[in-house]
Amino acid sequence: MIKKLEICDLSYRYAEEDHSALQDITLNVTNDNIVAILGNNGSGKTTLLLLVLKKYIPQRGAIHFLNEKDGTENEIRIGYLPQIEKTPYGFTVSEYVMMGRYPHVGWLNMPDERDREISHSVIHELQIEKLEKKHLGDLSGGELQKVRIARLLAQEPDILLMDEPANHLDLKNRRELLEIIRNLKDENKIILFTTHDPNDAVEIANQVLLMKDGCVVAYGQTHTVMRQDNLQKTFDIPIKLQKINKKTVIIPGE
Amino acid sequence: MQKKNLLLFFLLIFIMGISLFIGRYPQPIFTPVRLLWEDELAKALILNIRLPRLIAAALLGASLSISGYIFQMAFSNPLADGGILGVNQAAGFGAALAIITTGYTFVQIQISALLFGILSIFLVLLLSRIIKTESTIINQIFAGIAISAIFSSGIGILKYMADPLQELPNIVFWLLGDLSSITWERILPVIPQILIGISILWALRWRVNALALDENVSFSLGAGKKRETYFILFIAVLLTASVISYAGLVGWIGLIIPNIVRTIFGTTGQKSIPATLMIGAGYAVICDTLARTLIPGEIPLGILTAILGAIAMIVLVSAGKIRIKE
Numbered sequence: 057m058i059k060k061l062e063i064c065d066l067s068y069r070y071a072e073e074d075h076s077a078l079q080d081i082t083l084n085v086t087n088d089n090i091v092a093i094l095g096n097n098g099s100g101k102t103t104l105l106l107l108v109l110k111k112y113i114p115q116r117g118a119i120h121f122l123n124e125k126d127g128t129e130n131e132i133r134i135g136y137l138p139q140i141e142k143t144p145y146g147f148t149v150s151e152y153v154m155m156g157r158y159p160h161v162g163w164l165n166m167p168d169e170r171d172r173e174i175s176h177s178v179i180h181e182l183q184i185e186k187l188e189k190k191h192l193g194d195l196s197g198g199e200l201q202k203v204r205i206a207r208l209l210a211q212e213p214d215i216l217l218m219d220e221p222a223n224h225l226d227l228k229n230r231r232e233l234l235e236i237i238r239n240l241k242d243e244n245k246i247i248l249f250t251t252h253d254p255n256d257a258v259e260i261a262n263q264v265l266l267m268k269d270g271c272v273v274a275y276g277q278t279h280t281v282m283r284q285d286n287l288q289k290t291f292d293i294p295i296k297l298q299k300i301n302k303k304t305v306i307i308p309g310e
Numbered sequence: 311m312q313k314k315n316l317l318l319f320f321l322l323i324f325i326m327g328i329s330l331f332i333g334r335y336p337q338p339i340f341t342p343v344r345l346l347w348e349d350e351l352a353k354a355l356i357l358n359i360r361l362p363r364l365i366a367a368a369l370l371g372a373s374l375s376i377s378g379y380i381f382q383m384a385f386s387n388p389l390a391d392g393g394i395l396g397v398n399q400a401a402g403f404g405a406a407l408a409i410i411t412t413g414y415t416f417v418q419i420q421i422s423a424l425l426f427g428i429l430s431i432f433l434v435l436l437l438s439r440i441i442k443t444e445s446t447i448i449n450q451i452f453a454g455i456a457i458s459a460i461f462s463s464g465i466g467i468l469k470y471m472a473d474p475l476q477e478l479p480n481i482v483f484w485l486l487g488d489l490s491s492i493t494w495e496r497i498l499p500v501i502p503q504i505l506i507g508i509s510i511l512w513a514l515r516w517r518v519n520a521l522a523l524d525e526n527v528s529f530s531l532g533a534g535k536k537r538e539t540y541f542i543l544f545i546a547v548l549l550t551a552s553v554i555s556y557a558g559l560v561g562w563i564g565l566i567i568p569n570i571v572r573t574i575f576g577t578t579g580q581k582s583i584p585a586t587l588m589i590g591a592g593y594a595v596i597c598d599t600l601a602r603t604l605i606p607g608e609i610p611l612g613i614l615t616a617i618l619g620a621i622a623m624i625v626l627v628s629a630g631k632i633r634i635k636e
Binding site for chain 1: 386388513514515516517519520522523524525526527528529530531532533572576577578580633
């Protein structure tokens, strides 16, 4: 089980570009945290997630995972939910969710009873039983998003990287999705998710990382970071913060 | 599931059993089973001519179908198969090249077919990345058309250069795709590699699903890594090239069978791979039996599978059973 995620002075530049996509990112996250990564398009949010996934190798800096048991990086599973995913053609929901079990099933093996149990329980948790036999292509946007999260959870990851999980969802589905993510916190996992909407961050994140042009604008506990000046600097527009029923609401505009 | 597979298996055995006794000796349509003991000529005919040919047909159907299934999964494209991607033409070119340069030696034909098959799949992967249309499926098909055209014209040049008395008839006959000249000597050496290839894909029947996943997702799941994808594609090319090297160019099976199987059994490899193998084998056996019995002479198998395949394709597409979604 994971204890801690440490990112030190991380910098990354894409081979075909002449400026850095990420510059000197430092994060320190323990296993009871949800981190929201906020920033405009192109601010480096997705690149950061792919670096944590170890898909890209940073030119400078390092990422360390610390294992609860022995302080090593062994057996730490990282799950990834891309913003746009090429969903596989022709598979049913239950078959797709089962694919989350790949890290647990040996190369020449088939999923066994335990794998089936876990994918069923994930499907049950997310209340998508009635979709099980449906094809991925026949799902609505909100349904597909839940199914993709089910696939992510079936992997039983220690770190969950979610790229814009609430994007393009209607109000109800968005609400449900944030609730699902919030509930994951209690399972000793580290969750990093990106979003355009600062209100999502206020709603569920303990920590917030504000990014602009690959650099950190501010990082820390949600209530300390979410200030007018930080947010205006991040999003480049006037922003107001208001308390409505004791909740902070962030309103773009004068 | 096991039950369905078993049923398909018995159906395949049944079809093969019937096919063995269909023919024009001693009279049209059926050779009575008792002649196997009573008539030496019938016995020789069945055991030394029909049986190797039957096995060749079954292996051909199973191999081409499973390769088609793998190509379709790996390219996320229901139209991908050896014919459309140009693998068949490339392997065909390799084989024809071997016929001209080394004579009709079987090992050389096989190796050359395999090498050019591998070359063509690399070219498809490379070209479909260079070609830039809105659709990856169109990119692949463009790449396939181009590669297939290049190797087809290569075959044309070889035909032009070939000695018209010796080599040319061999090449032409062989390009039509048929099994009429199959003997034990020709089929026995390929059986092991085909069975090994099929067994590997059978063992990986759940794993192959990862080929269809988004690249970053499969990376996060530790599956579908590049070398894993290349390995599986290699097996598919190996099976295609092995078949082409003894049967010539037999098209359409790899396109049609996996699409039919998917509409009935679903896409996941656990269900589709066993069904694809057995239905593909059965289909090829039926086609080849028709090819050798329908008329007093012989219809080349490749011609028959193309006609039937085209009809099946039209039916499938117009029934909305082939869905293309990016």
